[in-house]
Amino acid sequence: MLKVLIVGATSAIAEATARRYAARGARLYLLARDDERLALIAQDLTVRGAAAVHRQVCDLGASFDAEAIVDAAIAALEGLDVVLIAHGVLPDQAACEQHVASLRSAFDINTFSTLALLTSIANRLQTAGHGSIAVLSSVAGDRGRQSNYVYGASKAAIDAFLSGLRNRLYKYGVQVLTIKPGFVDTPMTAAFKKGPLWASPQTVADGIVHAIDKRRDVAYLPWFWWGIMWVIRSIPERLFKRLSL
Numbered sequence: 001m002l003k004v005l006i007v008g009a010t011s012a013i014a015e016a017t018a019r020r021y022a023a024r025g026a027r028l029y030l031l032a033r034d035d036e037r038l039a040l041i042a043q044d045l046t047v048r049g050a051a052a053v054h055r056q057v058c059d060l061g062a063s064f065d066a067e068a069i070v071d072a073a074i075a076a077l078e079g080l081d082v083v084l085i086a087h088g089v090l091p092d093q094a095a096c097e098q099h100v101a102s103l104r105s106a107f108d109i110n111t112f113s114t115l116a117l118l119t120s121i122a123n124r125l126q127t128a129g130h131g132s133i134a135v136l137s138s139v140a141g142d143r144g145r146q147s148n149y150v151y152g153a154s155k156a157a158i159d160a161f162l163s164g165l166r167n168r169l170y171k172y173g174v175q176v177l178t179i180k181p182g183f184v185d186t187p188m189t190a191a192f193k194k195g196p197l198w199a200s201p202q203t204v205a206d207g208i209v210h211a212i213d214k215r216r217d218v219a220y221l222p223w224f225w226w227g228i229m230w231v232i233r234s235i236p237e238r239l240f241k242r243l244s245l
Contacts, residue, residue, distance in 0.1 A: 006029070007031045007032075015201070031055070034057075060087055081131055085133075090148075090151055091103075118135070118165060131173075137162070141158065180225065181204050184201060184204055199221065199222050207222065
């Protein structure tokens with residue numbers, strides 16, 4: 001029976017992923033800041049087949065004890081097999097350009113909170129000698145663009161951290177998966193005009209579970225974003241800086 005910790009469990013992608021694990025009869029531990037929403041999701045996952053659903057309320061944008069959070073999850077689940085970290089914000093780029101406080105807040109939520117949790121989780125899975133760590137990054141981390149380079153930089157830092165963590169934990173039998181979605185139709189992107197490149201949270205969730213099952217290292221979701229980002233990364237900097245992206 002899989003024992004799964006999901007951080008940011010009220011996000012659309014995380015909820016869709018949790019439903020897939022519930023259908024497998026997994027034991028789930030959900031972490032998010034909205035207690036009412038968390039309770040509803042936990043109830044739904046129980047109906048969908050989860051063997052047990054535990055939940056904890058925590059605001060990862062504030063001060064928190066990563067060690068205590070991870071230990072509580074392991075104690076409740078009686079072990080840990082899969083971790084999905086899926087919380088984050090899409091910061092206001094203009095505000096971050098003008099105000100250091102906005103910039104710091106974006107990195108505190110998107111980057112430092114994730115790295116703090118990863119440090120605690122990695123140590124415990126290394127000792128256990130098994131497990132899968134999956135983290136929701138973004139294709140935005142592949143190259144900085146003027147329209148959202150603060151968000152992109154916060155994800156690029158996670159990508160580099162995960163690459164090193166993957167290298168460290170491989171010999172201990174622990175998978176480290178970097179998940180790089182493209183455009184996803186979620187409440188966080190509700191104000192954006194949608195087009196053919198947009199995917200649903202359900203499609204991304206299917207890709208996440210598949211990548212974990214196959215013990216992949218990096219997963220672009222949907223798959224075609226690998227090609228799109230390869231092209232974008234290949235543009236010489238002397239040309240790229242002239243583009244309005």
